[in-house]
Amino acid sequence: MNQKSKLERMFESGHFAVSGELGPPKSADLETVRHHAEDMRDYVEAYNITDNQTAIVRTSSIGVAANLIQMGLEPIVQMTCRDRNRICLQSDLLGAASFGVKNFLCLQGDHGIFGNESGTKNVFDLDSMQLINCAKKMRDDNVFIGGDELEHPLPNIFIGAVANPFADPFEYRALRLAKKVAAGAQFVQTQCIFDIDRFERWMEEVRKMGLHKKVKIMGGVTPIKSVGAARYMQNNVSGMIVPEELIQRIKGAEDRKKEGIKVAVETIQRLREIEGVAGVHVMAIAWEEMVPEIVDRSGLYPRPKVD
Amino acid sequence: MIVGERKPLAEIAEMLKPFSKICILGCGTCVTVCLTGGEKEAEETAAALTLWGQKEGKNWDISTGTILRQCEYEYIDEYTKDWPQYDVILSLACGVGVQTMNTRLPEKIILPGLNTTFMGYPLEQGVWTENCLGCGNCVLDLTLGICPITRCSKSMLNGPCGGSQEGKCEISSEVECAWQLIYDRLTQKQLAGRMDEIQPPKDWSTSHHGGPRTMVREDVRVEPEEQTRTDV
Numbered sequence: 336m337n338q339k340s341k342l343e344r345m346f347e348s349g350h351f352a353v354s355g356e357l358g359p360p361k362s363a364d365l366e367t368v369r370h371h372a373e374d375m376r377d378y379v380e381a382y383n384i385t386d387n388q389t390a391i392v393r394t395s396s397i398g399v400a401a402n403l404i405q406m407g408l409e410p411i412v413q414m415t416c417r418d419r420n421r422i423c424l425q426s427d428l429l430g431a432a433s434f435g436v437k438n439f440l441c442l443q444g445d446h447g448i449f450g451n452e453s454g455t456k457n458v459f460d461l462d463s464m465q466l467i468n469c470a471k472k473m474r475d476d477n478v479f480i481g482g483d484e485l486e487h488p489l490p491n492i493f494i495g496a497v498a499n500p501f502a503d504p505f506e507y508r509a510l511r512l513a514k515k516v517a518a519g520a521q522f523v524q525t526q527c528i529f530d531i532d533r534f535e536r537w538m539e540e541v542r543k544m545g546l547h548k549k550v551k552i553m554g555g556v557t558p559i560k561s562v563g564a565a566r567y568m569q570n571n572v573s574g575m576i577v578p579e580e581l582i583q584r585i586k587g588a589e590d591r592k593k594e595g596i597k598v599a600v601e602t603i604q605r606l607r608e609i610e611g612v613a614g615v616h617v618m619a620i621a622w623e624e625m626v627p628e629i630v631d632r633s634g635l636y637p638r639p640k641v642d
Numbered sequence: 643m644i645v646g647e648r649k650p651l652a653e654i655a656e657m658l659k660p661f662s663k664i665c666i667l668g669c670g671t672c673v674t675v676c677l678t679g680g681e682k683e684a685e686e687t688a689a690a691l692t693l694w695g696q697k698e699g700k701n702w703d704i705s706t707g708t709i710l711r712q713c714e715y716e717y718i719d720e721y722t723k724d725w726p727q728y729d730v731i732l733s734l735a736c737g738v739g740v741q742t743m744n745t746r747l748p749e750k751i752i753l754p755g756l757n758t759t760f761m762g763y764p765l766e767q768g769v770w771t772e773n774c775l776g777c778g779n780c781v782l783d784l785t786l787g788i789c790p791i792t793r794c795s796k797s798m799l800n801g802p803c804g805g806s807q808e809g810k811c812e813i814s815s816e817v818e819c820a821w822q823l824i825y826d827r828l829t830q831k832q833l834a835g836r837m838d839e840i841q842p843p844k845d846w847s848t849s850h851h852g853g854p855r856t857m858v859r860e861d862v863r864v865e866p867e868e869q870t871r872t873d874v
């Protein structure tokens with residue numbers, strides 16, 4: 336129970352880590368998710384499980400995590416501040432830890448107005464910074480936000496956060512990461528990287544501040560499945576930058592899907608060269624079957640073993 | 643000020659159906675200034691309802707009036723001294739006014755003609771914007787006058803989320819990102835370093851989350867026997 340997560344141990348052994356992503360379905364039948372998880376088994380260390388992403392009701396992240404643990408796989412449970420107050424977040428953290436979840440990714444969450452329950456009441460009792468800090472204090476100081484003590488120490492949990500170098504104000508984004516690290520983030524996953532030049536500029540700031548030595552930075556990579564998908568991300572997803580040249584490159588390719596994979600592989604290869612990038616987080620939602628190929632062609636297969 | 647929007651005429655007509663003698667009562671303060679519930683709007687609403695009634699075969703007897711502040715007994719009492727016999731009052735005040743009227747005039751039926759929307763100010767002619775949620779624990783000192791609780795769509799206290807782009811909030815290109823504004827403001831005053839401090843979880847108990855709030859000022863309170871309140 337007290338062993339660190341595999342993801343944390345990967346980083347500790349100095350390996351370049353790979354995580355995947357699973358999007359829970361709108362049903363209690365998890366066969367497809369389990370199937371996708373199985374396909375990626377030997378290619379990723381751990382799986383992010385999204386928490387009602389884009390405010391669309393789906394099976395809970397913790398529910399899917401229980402399935403992964405049964406399968407002998409390692410979840411990264413995403414926890415957003417949108418739907419749960421501090422009582423529920425702290426209680427869910429304990430509940431998930433009780434059956435072996437070690438990795439928690441604390442994030443703000445997309446606003447509820449985007450989803451399929453747009454009349455919902457957005458909670459936002461805590462913000463992501465406070466949630467990160469809350470998890471750290473539960474683990475390190477044995478206290479809840481309100482000051483009560485945990486009855487038993489929380490076993491080793493590995494606290495994650497997100498970082499978005501593509502959001503504004505750009506000059507503040509490295510400082511924001513510093514703040515998350517100070518709050519307790521041990522690893523961060525970034526927004527999907529399409530504008531790698533901007534990512535590199537951000538990493539420069541991050542290195543100047545020495546943050547890469549304090550937190551494991553995983554670059555977010557999403558293979559582009561179609562021109563339409565790229566355009567959608569370019570125009571409709573705030574906090575994303577999809578350069579026009581990239582869209583033109585895919586558009587001009589003979590086999591657009593192959594090109595999308597090629598771009599993802601090139602991105603990962605470039606990320607591996609950047610000082611301070613400790614891993615990649617591959618988000619191939621609705622294209623999960625490509626993850627093994629992407630990981631393999633990026634030179635990251637077979638995955639190293641850690642004890 | 644308190645900002646409201648008039649309810650759709652169809653909704654008002656539906657709630658007035660069971661009645662015949664109606665008073666449409668404007669309020670002379672906030673909702674007059676935001677052009678939704680003053681004397682003029684009371685008259686406009688009366689005219690529109692009369693037309694509606696004619697079309698739908700409803701013979702309403704509609705009068706109008708205005709109270710300077712429907713949220714204070716003093717003004718209500720002054721106005722209702724010679725209060726005529728209406729079946730119903732359609733109040734164009736905010737929810738505070740409607741409820742104060744109800745409390746003061748329990749024998750009457752008072753219905754809301756507005757949806758009370760927010761506390762805010764006129765941004766420009768014809769545009770009002772929300773800027774205070776009344777959370778009971780003001781943080782405008784930290785941000786130099788831009789409320790993150792109200793103006794950040796996620797009420798974040800520790801800086802911008804990942805959805806902030808080109809000064810706009812992720813929820814809409816029409817909404818400014820409060821944290822971009824705060825960042826710019828603090829930078830301008832060479833205080834951006836403030837954003838590095840972790841703001842702890844907010845105590846929401848001072849807000850409505852602590853239950854309906856009452857403020858008591860013992861220093862200005864009147865002895866119980868002197869009180870004129872009827873609802874205690």
Ligand code: SF4
Nearest residue numbers: 794803811812819820
């Ligand atoms: S974009 Fe700005 S205003 Fe909108 S939720 Fe994020 S931080 Fe708040």
